[in-house]
Amino acid sequence: MxxxxxxxxxxxxxxxxxxxxxxxxxxxxxxxxxxxxxxxxxxxxxxxxxxxxxxxxxxxxxxxxxxxxxxxxxxxxxxxxxxxxxxxxxxxxxxxxxxxxxxxxxxxxxxxxxxxxxxxxxxxxxxxxxxxxxxxxxxxxxxxxxxxxxxxxxxxxxxxxxxxDAAVTPDLHAMPGTAVGVDRGVATAAVTSDGEFFDREFITPGERTRYRRLQQRLARTKKGSTNRRKTISAMGRIMARVTDRRGDFCAKMAAHLVQKNALVVLEDLRVKNMSASASGTVAEPGRRVRQKAGLNRAILDKGWHRLELALTSAARYTGTTLVKVNPAYTSQRCYACGFVTEGNRESQSVFVCKNPGCGNVDHADVNAAKNIRHAGGQPVSACGDLGASRSVKQEPGSRATGQAT
Incomplete structure (x- = not known):
C-alpha cells in the first residue's frame, strides 16, 4: 500500500x-x-x-x-x-x-x-x-x-x-457490524451518532491578534517591496502552524473512527460549492456577502474536506467502508419517528420533535448524525425518509401521513 x-x-x-x-x-x-x-x-x-x-x-x-x-x-x-x-x-x-x-x-x-x-x-x-x-x-x-x-x-x-509499506487492506474489519454517522458542522467540527464531540481551536488568541496586525501592516506596504515579502512570510508561518494542527486533528479523529467502526457514513457535502463567494457580479451583486464570507471561513477552518481525505486514507488499513449520503433534511428529521419539519430544530444545539406522538429530545448534531448513520449508503429523500418512490421535490411532511407541514 x-x-x-x-x-x-x-x-x-x-x-x-x-x-x-x-x-x-x-x-x-x-x-x-x-x-x-x-x-x-x-x-x-x-x-x-x-x-x-x-x-x-x-x-x-x-x-x-x-x-x-x-x-x-x-x-x-x-x-x-x-x-x-x-x-x-x-x-x-x-x-x-x-x-x-x-x-x-x-x-x-x-x-x-x-x-x-x-x-x-x-x-x-x-x-x-x-x-x-x-x-x-x-x-x-x-x-x-x-x-x-x-x-x-x-x-x-x-x-x-x-x-x-507492504500493508494490505483487510477483507473484514476487526469489529464487523459496527457503524457510525458523522455530522460535520461549524459550531463543532464533527459529532458522531455515538454522542462523541470532536473539536479544537486551531489558532491561539495570540496568533489571531498577531495575524490581524500583520494583515493591517500588509495593507500599508507597497507591492513588490521587501517589507511586503517579510510580512507575507510572517503571515505564512502563522498559517502553517494552523494548517499543521488541523491536519493532526483530522488524522487522529479519522484513526479513532476507523478503528472502532466497520462503516463510517458522511454527508455528501460539496465543500467547494458551499464555500464559494456570494459577491456576485457588478451587474448582479450578491446579497448578505459579509455573512456568507463568515460562513465560508468557518467551513474552511473546521477542515470538512480534509477530514474526508483523512478517513479515506485511514480506512485502507482497517478495512472500514466509507459511505457518503444525501444531506437533505438530516438536521430537521427526527431520528426516533421520522417526522420532518423545520421547527424540530429549536436552536443550534437543541432538537425537539414536534410530532405529538413522539416528543423526542436530543442534541441537534447527534440527531443529525444518527440520521446519517441510518441512511447508511442510501440516499435521503427530500421527504426525510429512505423511500425512493416519492418525488424529491415534494414538501417535507410526516412519515405516517405524507402531508406537507
Missing part, C-alpha cells in the same frame, strides 16, 4: 538556491505547456504528453536555463499537467503563479534516490543535482521508496517520500 512520509530539510544556502531554481523551471514548463495545450484546443486540435516531451528535449538544446533542472522532474511536470488536463479540462487547469504557487518538484525515479540514517534525529537523502541533503528523522520510512517530492512551505523546505 502506498503512503506518504514528510520530513523537514536542512538545506545549505547553495542547495536552497538550487531548489528554488528547479521549482522556477518546473513552473515555467508547466505554464508554457498549458498555454500550448490551450492554443491547440482553440484550433480544434490536441496536444498530449508525448509530443510535448519531445519538444522539451529540443527546447533544452536552445535554452541553457532549462538544463539547470534534472530532465525527469521537468518530464514529471508535463505528466502532471497531462493528468490535470484530462481530469479537469484544459481551460480549467490553473496557471502556476509566482506569487501564489507553493514551489515544488518531484523526483520520480527511485533508483536515483538514496537515504542514509545519520543518528537518532538526523538522516540524509541523495537527490539528482542536489547531492546529499540532511533532513530531520521525525519518523521511520516504513517501506520502499517510490518517489520523492521537494516542496517549500512558509519559508521551509520539505521532502515527501512516497513509500510502499
Amino acid at each position: 502506498l503512503s506518504g512520509r514528510r520530513y523537514q530539510l536542512e538545506l545549505t544556502a547553495v542547495q536552497a538556491e538550487q531548489c528554488q531554481e528547479f521549482a522556477d523551471v518546473c513552473r515555467s514548463v508547466w505554464n508554457t505547456g498549458l498555454e500550448q495545450r490551450r492554443e491547440y484546443r482553440r484550433r480544434g486540435a490536441w496536444m498530449n504528453y508525448a509530443p510535448q516531451c519531445k519538444e522539451l528535449a529540443d527546447a533544452k538544446r536552445e535554452h541553457e536555463w532549462l538544463k539547470a533542472a534534472p530532465s525527469h522532474i521537468l518530464q514529471q511536470a508535463l505528466k502532471d499537467l497531462d493528468r490535470a488536463c484530462r481530469d479537469h479540462g484544459t481551460f480549467k487547469v490553473r496557471w502556476r503563479s509566482k506569487a501564489r504557487w507553493a514551489p515544488s518538484f518531484r523526483f520520480p525515479d527511485a533508483k536515483q534516490i538514496s537515504v542514509e540514517r545519520l543518528g537518532r534525529k538526523w538522516a540524509r537523502v541523495k537527490l539528482p543535482k542536489l547531492g546529499w541533503v540532511r533532513f530531520r528523522w521525525s519518523r521511520p520510512l516504513g517501506g520502499e521508496i517510490r518517489s520523492a517530492t521537494v516542496s517549500r512551505k512558509s519559508g521551509r523546505w520539505f521532502v515527501s517520500f512516497l513509500v510502499d
